[in-house]
Amino acid sequence: MTWVAWRQHRWVFAGIAAMFAVLSALFLIAEASGNGSVLTWSGTVIGGFPGFLRSYEELNNGFAPLPILVGMLAGAPLLAGELEHGTHRYSWTQGVSRNRWLVTKTLMIGAVVTVFSAAYASVHTRWYQPYAAQGGWFMIASQGSLALPAACLFTFALGTAAGALLGRVVPAMATVVVGHLAVLVVERAFVRRNHLLGEAPDFWTYQAIQLGLYAGLAACCLAVSFLAVRNKFS
Amino acid sequence: MTEVAIATRELGRRYGRKWGLRGCSLSIPAGRVVGLVGPNGAGKSTLMNMMVGLLRPTEGELELLGERVGPNTVLDRVAYIDQEHSLYRTFKVREMLKAGRKLNTRWSQRIAEDRLRARGIPLDRKVGELSGGQRAQVALAVALATTPDLLILDEPVASLDPLARKEMMAALMSAKAETGCTIVLSSHVVSELERLCDHLVVLDHGRLRLSGDINELLNEHRLLVGPAATAAAVAAGQDVVHHDEGSLLVRGVRPIHDPQWRVEPVDLETLVMQYLSMAYRPVRETVS
Numbered sequence: 001m002t003w004v005a006w007r008q009h010r011w012v013f014a015g016i017a018a019m020f021a022v023l024s025a026l027f028l029i030a031e032a033s034g035n036g037s038v039l040t041w042s043g044t045v046i047g048g049f050p051g052f053l054r055s056y057e058e059l060n061n062g063f064a065p066l067p068i069l070v071g072m073l074a075g076a077p078l079l080a081g082e083l084e085h086g087t088h089r090y091s092w093t094q095g096v097s098r099n100r101w102l103v104t105k106t107l108m109i110g111a112v113v114t115v116f117s118a119a120y121a122s123v124h125t126r127w128y129q130p131y132a133a134q135g136g137w138f139m140i141a142s143q144g145s146l147a148l149p150a151a152c153l154f155t156f157a158l159g160t161a162a163g164a165l166l167g168r169v170v171p172a173m174a175t176v177v178v179g180h181l182a183v184l185v186v187e188r189a190f191v192r193r194n195h196l197l198g199e200a201p202d203f204w205t206y207q208a209i210q211l212g213l214y215a216g217l218a219a220c221c222l223a224v225s226f227l228a229v230r231n232k233f234s
Numbered sequence: 235m236t237e238v239a240i241a242t243r244e245l246g247r248r249y250g251r252k253w254g255l256r257g258c259s260l261s262i263p264a265g266r267v268v269g270l271v272g273p274n275g276a277g278k279s280t281l282m283n284m285m286v287g288l289l290r291p292t293e294g295e296l297e298l299l300g301e302r303v304g305p306n307t308v309l310d311r312v313a314y315i316d317q318e319h320s321l322y323r324t325f326k327v328r329e330m331l332k333a334g335r336k337l338n339t340r341w342s343q344r345i346a347e348d349r350l351r352a353r354g355i356p357l358d359r360k361v362g363e364l365s366g367g368q369r370a371q372v373a374l375a376v377a378l379a380t381t382p383d384l385l386i387l388d389e390p391v392a393s394l395d396p397l398a399r400k401e402m403m404a405a406l407m408s409a410k411a412e413t414g415c416t417i418v419l420s421s422h423v424v425s426e427l428e429r430l431c432d433h434l435v436v437l438d439h440g441r442l443r444l445s446g447d448i449n450e451l452l453n454e455h456r457l458l459v460g461p462a463a464t465a466a467a468v469a470a471g472q473d474v475v476h477h478d479e480g481s482l483l484v485r486g487v488r489p490i491h492d493p494q495w496r497v498e499p500v501d502l503e504t505l506v507m508q509y510l511s512m513a514y515r516p517v518r519e520t521v522s
Contacts, residue, residue, distance in 0.1 A: 003332065003336050007325065074238065085320070086320045092288060093286045094337035095339050
């Protein structure tokens with residue numbers, strides 16, 4: 001079963017690995033070359049590598065696009081791809097039970113998503129360290145070593161569940177975008193705001209809060225996926 | 235042949251408020267090649283999907299090879315090919331065989347390779363690049379390599395061109411000769427099944443119309459042909475299945491005393507057509 005999952009989703013594994021590897025490499029270079037002070041200046045328009053880093057950080061601070069990419073690439077096609085092409089009629093009538101089939105797939109892809117996003121998050125956090133005093137740690141709260149992997153797992157699970165329920169890849173991808181942004185808005189408006197207004201705002205405490213939130217949502221989405229695969233199509 | 239391959243009792247499946255199949259009670263001995271016929275929407279796919287665990291029955295009982303259908307039960311002895319001969323399109327044929335080996339505890343690489351070699355299908359070709367006929371052959375090879383006791387094919391030739399149809403039917407004939415496993419295949423064209431099948435199941439509007447050994451069914455049924463004026467009198471003494479203009483389809487013909495009427499044998503296609511055009515009546519089944 002692991003071979004089949006690997007062979008079916010090898011481009012997903014490669015895509016996720018490549019995406020986070022390239023980003024990690026970028027920030028290793030940025031760290032080595034001392035690029036990052038750009039985060040502290042105000043107003044001036046700059047280009048080149050520093051300009052890119054600034055836009056990238058603002059984008060991530062804004063709406064955290066990395067989990068969206070993960071959900072669209074790894075989550076949405078996982079079940080919807082099979083249902084759209086009818087190959088579930090092959091996959092689900094073999095000797096391997098449907099449950100084990102889905103456990104294997106979600107474990108393998110989930111592991112790749114977690115490992116590569118966590119590796120990237122730690123490289124990114126290390127690069128940011130010298131600038132944290134000026135920019136503040138909360139600038140990279142959505143890319144923290146706990147928050148980012150958890151958010152990526154959530155979007156992966158959301159895409160999987162949406163794919164199981166909708167049976168189509170593109171609507172499942174759209175659900176990932178909408179679902180992720182909805183959770184982000186609600187989380188920032190209530191959870192982050194309350195934390196920042198509280199007694200002692202702390203980056204790692206907030207990371208743990210995000211980890212709990214996103215891991216819980218991911219677990220719910222996975223449960224929906226398993227139930228849907230077990231019931232909806234039987 | 236004492237083992238029962240397929241046993242259903244009052245089996246039914248509802249989609250919302252509409253029943254796809256209802257009140258279906260069947261018993262089919264092992265080793266048969268079963269033709270499942272009926273027009274589109276008759277309930278053929280519904281019945282097959284329930285057999286392979288892709289649909290859960292709303293009511294009734296379903297046993298295959300003496301076991302109730304469910305997860306981790308009899309399904310590893312059952313192989314299924316859907317209408318589109320669905321396989322992973324990006325896999326090479328060789329990889330499809332490897333997938334079959336990894337996904338099934340019972341797997342014979344030799345069966346799959348022999349069948350594909352005999353039909354000249356290259357193992358290094360991607361499934362998505364094969365012709366429809368070749369893909370059907372790969373699907374059949376992959377299904378037979380799991381050494382099933384029961385092989386279920388939903389409209390196996392419906393999507394194929396005439397030549398590929400002929401080749402697929404030939405491949406099924408050879409599978410029947412080589413394996414001896416019970417085969418169930420559906421079609422809405424009776425003539426396609428006539429050479430291959432020895433057992434017939436007729437479904438219509440979600441109801442079972444007829445089930446039995448084909449030879450026995452043909453022996454039992456007769457077409458009575460004569461003038462319409464005396465049809466009612468003749469019908470009175472017979473077990474009439476269907477009353478058509480100028481002919482009566484009867485089961486277990488009794489002597490006719492009217493010389494204007496003659497008794498003719500019935501062919502399979504006529505038999506099925508007459509059963510499909512009759513108003514609904516409770517199931518008639520021959521005890522095999």
